Amino acid sequence: MRLSRYFLPILKEAPKEAEIVSHRLMLRAGMMRQQNAGIYSWLPLGLKVLKKIEAVVREEQDRSGAVEILMPSIQPADLWRESGRYDAYGKEMLRIVDRHEREMLYGPTAEEVVTDIFRTYVRSYRDLPLNLYNIQWKFRDEVRPRFGVMRGREFLMKDAYSFDVDQAGALRAYHKMFVAYLRTYKRLGLTAIPMRADTGPIGGKLSHEFIILASTGESAVFCDKDLLDLPVPGEDVDFEGDLSPVVDMFTSRYAATDEMHDEAAFAALPEERRVSARGIEVGHIFSFGTKYSEPMGAKVAMPDGSEQPVIMGSYGIGVSRLIGAIIEASHDDAGIIWPESVAPFGAxxxxxxxxxxxxxxxxxxxxxxxxxxxxxxxxxxxxxxxxxxxxxxxxxxxxxxxxxxxxxxxxxxxxxxxxxxxxxxxxxxxxxxxxxxxxx
Structure with missing residues (x-):
């Protein structure tokens, strides 16, 4: 591209509302334009990076065996009432009434929609395991949107959903996504540490956040220094094989966000291995059993003729948020330093x-x-x-x-x-x- 024919509105000074490095640099580099609080237009340079990150995420999801679909951003409220989350979700959900007085919402996530798709078409255990993923714009009406794309109201998210007949299958699905996430972040030039996490409104008992260390991170995090240097599986990883040794290598070492922090367990580490820092969440995975399949009737026929609810998991990556995270991890006083894998231009x-x-x-x-x-x-x-x-x-x-x-x-x-x-x-x-x- 010739710069004389390109649209690159560089700013000499960052707007005063930009509180952190990634927000300042994205505005100065002409990557985006704020249209409203937490809502941005993506300008050519920013869109190129966004598409490159999306491509890496998609390639690793495909490699793991997940199958891409595209779900709507506007969802019917009735589905959320079936799951019991419509009233429970809170004010972050943007509720809408259409011209026919039907209650709708701008989806903050898509468990209900994907469960409805599954129950409509999948009837037998023979069709499992299955993992469907979606890269779509989401909306959460944050009380205080700030830090640019790090905490915006509208954001591009990859969300995947696994369906299995038993706990063993659900754990295999969880391990696949765990490893796919490690590979994704490595390709993006990030060292992401999986940390046991609270499940929050998504539900379930098994959950990990993937955290990168950065001084501007919103969360206090604590981990074993060894996690910063563990090897990530290469392209030859067998996603149909036993991935538990890889997962165990990471999960057997101490790593926790402040909500899950165990001071005694952390203190048991040798002092030279204790890392106490700030962190940025770049992904979150959950295994939540039948939380959605049971109330919504997502069942499959078993070999003995009985029907049972499927066991589900969900796996999210904030694609647009990753741009801010990469910049926070890779910049200097002069500006951004892009990893070659996602640089808007190669040279x-x-x-x-x-x-x-x-x-x-x-x-x-x-x-x-x-x-x-x-x-x-x-x-x-x-x-x-x-x-x-x-x-x-x-x-x-x-x-x-x-x-x-x-x-x-x-x-x-x-x-x-x-x-x-x-x-x-x-x-x-x-x-x-x-x-x-x-x-x-």
């Missing part, structure tokens, strides 16, 4: 003299070759001053910058900058392109 090409024919030819060459290699470069072909160009590229956080000017070209070199480290080196244009594309 930036900066022309220091757009009016110089040799510089323009070199930039065009770099732009064409990077594009052909699948790096999706952003080419700054504008007439802005060099200092402004450098500041903008650092702010939006592209992994690589190739800086091309007349003086360097005369010496046969360009400047190659690695955003993550700030390292710069003078190399030939061919070498710079090779470096940037070697992992493409």
């Amino acid at each position: 930036g090409v900066i022309s220091l003299r757009p009016d110089d024919a040799a510089v323009t030819a070199a930039c065009e060459d770099a732009y064409a070759k990077l594009s052909a290699a699948g790096k999706d470069p952003l080419y700054d072909d504008t007439a802005a001053r060099p200092g402004a160009k450098f500041a903008s590229m650092d702010l939006i956080g592209l992994p690589w910058q190739i800086i091309i000017g007349p003086k360097g070209l005369a010496d046969g070199v360009v400047e190659l900058k690695r955003r993550a480290t700030g390292d710069k080196e003078l190399v030939s244009l061919e070498s710079a392109i090779a470096r940037v594309t070697e992992k493409a």
Whole structure:
């Protein structure tokens, strides 16, 4: 993309309402525009990152064996009355009455809808296990929306729902999602720690939050330092095999949010292994038995002819929230530092003299070759001053910058900058392109 043809409304100063780093940088980098409290328009740069994160989440859900569907964001209130949650959920639920006086709601989650889908089409134990997932916009009317996408009212969420005939199957489904989540966060450049968590209004007895450590986190968290370095399964993980050793490796070590913290158990750890910090929740998984299937009649026929309610679990990842979490974990004073897996553009090409024919030819060459290699470069072909160009590229956080000017070209070199480290080196244009594309 040529910057002269792109929509990138960069701000020199962050609005005063931005309280944390990710909110400030997303606004300054022109990634989003606040339309109302906790409600945002996604601008081109932010949307590109959002779609890349969504793709990683989807790939790992598919790899685990989950099947994608798309459920509505506006849901009938009657389904929630069946489960007993309509009156119990509270003011976070946005309740709506349509023109026919039918009571509706903007879904904060989708257990009721997916249970209705299941009970309509699935009749036999032979059709299980099953895991259906959905990537859809949700709405929760937060009392005090703040911190940008970290606590907005409208957010993009991946929610998956498993259905099994017995507890053993339900535990296998839980383990699959546990491992899929570990893989997802690793691909996003995050170290996420699974922590035993309260089940809250979702229900059930088994639940884990996935937490990344960050000074701006809302929750106090406590964990064993060893959890920061445990290996995450690779692409060859067998999701149909026994995943309990992987899960046990993580869950056997101490990790808890403040709600579940056991001071005595934490104190039993050697002092050098105790980590007490702030954390950001980036995912939450639950196994809640028949909480929804029983009241809503989601049953399957068993081999002996009897019918029994299925055992369910739900598994959520805040896709839009992850953007804020990645920025909180990966930034410096100059701006965002994107992991290559989700960077909006793979590299930036900066022309220091757009009016110089040799510089323009070199930039065009770099732009064409990077594009052909699948790096999706952003080419700054504008007439802005060099200092402004450098500041903008650092702010939006592209992994690589190739800086091309007349003086360097005369010496046969360009400047190659690695955003993550700030390292710069003078190399030939061919070498710079090779470096940037070697992992493409």
